[in-house]
Amino acid sequence: MINRHTTFFKALNLVVDYLVLNISLIATYYIENSTSILAGSNKKYLPIVLVFNLIWMLSANIAKLYFDVLNKDSIITFRNVINAYFLFISFICFTILILIGTEAYFITRQYLFYSLALFGSLLGFWKVIFLLIRKRQRASLMDTRRAVIVGAGRTGQDLHEYLLKNWDTGYRVVGFFDDEPSNVSEAGLYLGDVKHCITYVKHNKITEIFCTLPVSEAKTIKKLMLDADKNLIRFKSVPEYYDYGNKPVYIKSFGQIPVISVRAEPLESLLNRSIKRTFDIAFSLFVIVFIFSWLFPILALIIKLESKGPVFFIQTRSGHNNEPFNCYKFRSMYVNGDADKRQATRNDRRVTKLGAFIRRTSLDELPQFFNVLIGNMSVVGPRPHMITHTEEYSELIDMFMVRHFLKPGITGWAQIKGFRGETKTVDDMNQRVEADLWYLENWSFLLDLKIVFLTVRNSLVGDENAF
Structure with missing residues (x-):
């Protein structure tokens, strides 16, 4: 069916x-x-x-x-x-x-x-x-395929658990082949010794074999692979290098030599970077000409009337490759000495009445489209942090600095997933970093369009984490 x-x-x-x-x-x-x-x-x-x-x-x-x-x-x-x-x-x-x-x-x-x-x-x-x-x-x-796993060690068990949780991969694991039956704890999943694998697969309409045997079993792996090819069965080898990290890896071949990167980075491609930069320039010009041009004098006048201080708030933040840059925003707080040290919190007394509105609707970020035109920011990317926060969290979170492989963005995947605003705990920041790393590894132009659309929608309806 x-x-x-x-x-x-x-x-x-x-x-x-x-x-x-x-x-x-x-x-x-x-x-x-x-x-x-x-x-x-x-x-x-x-x-x-x-x-x-x-x-x-x-x-x-x-x-x-x-x-x-x-x-x-x-x-x-x-x-x-x-x-x-x-x-x-x-x-x-x-x-x-x-x-x-x-x-x-x-x-x-x-x-x-x-x-x-x-x-x-x-x-x-x-x-x-x-x-x-x-x-x-x-x-x-779902177009499912029946598969068996050869090798019931840690790698095989982890693969089985992943395929069970991620049904949309399309695989249904029938069971394991292993020379040590005690490695398979679940009843009914042990199918026999490794040498019986091909015979079983041929007679039970199994379409794919996942081999998780260690490198020390090279002869057995090679024989399985040849027998699978002879019988028109797809063979996939799962090496143990995934132990070095808990994220997907990217494999590139230099001739016959496989080179493993710990992550795929679509924006390493010059073509993809050109597409993203072209979109950044076009979208920023559109916003500046059709929105910022008429909204700026209105907001500037109200900001000046409500409190003393400049219209723009300029802060040094961590950028691409951790290079510092001046990030522009509409000033949303009374002038204070803690702006470069302390994050805004809910019901923060430093925030002005207009400031509360423009922060909730993200209008305070509009001047950053000039950052995008200059080239030190992108429309979509990880949000830039204060220098002090970068120094603090780089010591607490192992993968924190990886997000700086990308240009910081006005909005990002972390923001539309709800990870914005104050980070009260290290775990809060860790969730934001994980979302940023997912974006780095899964970038596409359509993903950028999706993030921009959801950001605009959230700005119109309001975001409870924006304060």
């Missing part, structure tokens, strides 16, 4: 995508010409419709749009949709405008623009609906 569901949803995605594409082509023609594209006098358009369909098939396959439709994360799904759509537009422009030409089939540039825009809008809307449907039924529709 699971494989049938998987095939069904793949087919559903494909069919609806093509329906959306052809509805866009037909509807746009009808709106422009008040007649059907199928009319006798318009038959020259039909080959173009066929070309559009073939190009979408090519683009979707290159972007792997229909692979693992039930297992893929929503961000990865939308990334594939966007990749397929822009590939589609690129191929269309090249094929129609350059190779075929628009005159041969009486195609107008307006028709191309409106049909592609309508298709992109309808496609995005349909994918949102699909993800909502999938979210409710995902557990029952």
Whole structure:
């Protein structure tokens, strides 16, 4: 039933995508010409419709749009949709405008623009609906695979526990093979000696083997791997290097030599950094021109009328690679001598009436868009801390300094997950650091867009941790 569901949803995605594409082509023609594209006098358009369909098939396959439709994360799904759509537009422009030409089939540039825009809008809307449907039924529709674990030591037990807790990986562990039965405590999970593994797998429709044997069993591992290949069974080796840390690792091959990094860093890529910087500049300019430009004189006047002191609060904070920089904010407190030492607390008497409002709505952070333009901050990233806090927490939390591999941000993953405001305990800060490290290891442009959207939403409805 699971494989049938998987095939069904793949087919559903494909069919609806093509329906959306052809509805866009037909509807746009009808709106422009008040007649059907199928009319006798318009038959020259039909080959173009066929070309559009073939190009979408090519683009979707290159972007792997229909692979693992039930297992893929929503961000990865939308990334594939966007990749397929822009590939589609690129191929269309090249094929129609350059190779075929628009005159041969009486195609107008307006028709191309409106049909592609309508298709992109309808496609995005349909994918949102699909993800909502999938979210409710995902557990029952998951494309699961039956697997066994060879080796019931610590590595094997940890792997089994992880796969049990994370059902969305798609694996269902049938049991263990180990030469020492006492290593398997749960009844029914011990399947036999290692030498019986291949025979069992062949006769019980097992699709994958996870081998967690130590390096000292190299000969056994090699024989298992060869036998698995001969019998068309996927073989995965799980080494013990994960003991060096409790986070995912990134493996890169230098020839035949595997080099292990303790974390993946998407922003190590020049292309990804360029995408992020381009977004930072464009978004900051938008905010400065359309929001800051008219809001600044209003807030500046109220700040000056309410209390003595400057409009802006400028504080030295820890930045990228722990380089200090001047961070700009609207002043939200009465001028005091503890601003560089003590965090704001709930019902803090130092906060002015306007200050309480702009802190709750995050409007006090608006001047930091100039920091973004200068280049010492990003729109999204770990929040910058006071120098004294960096020095303090770097001694208390082992991974604290890792967050400085990134430019600090106006907002971040930690903030939308609720880890903002005062950090009363070391555990509070540790949770914030863990969220920042997750962002560092899982960055994507779509993730940045998601964080910005949720930040704006939280600013409008208010955040109980913003004070």
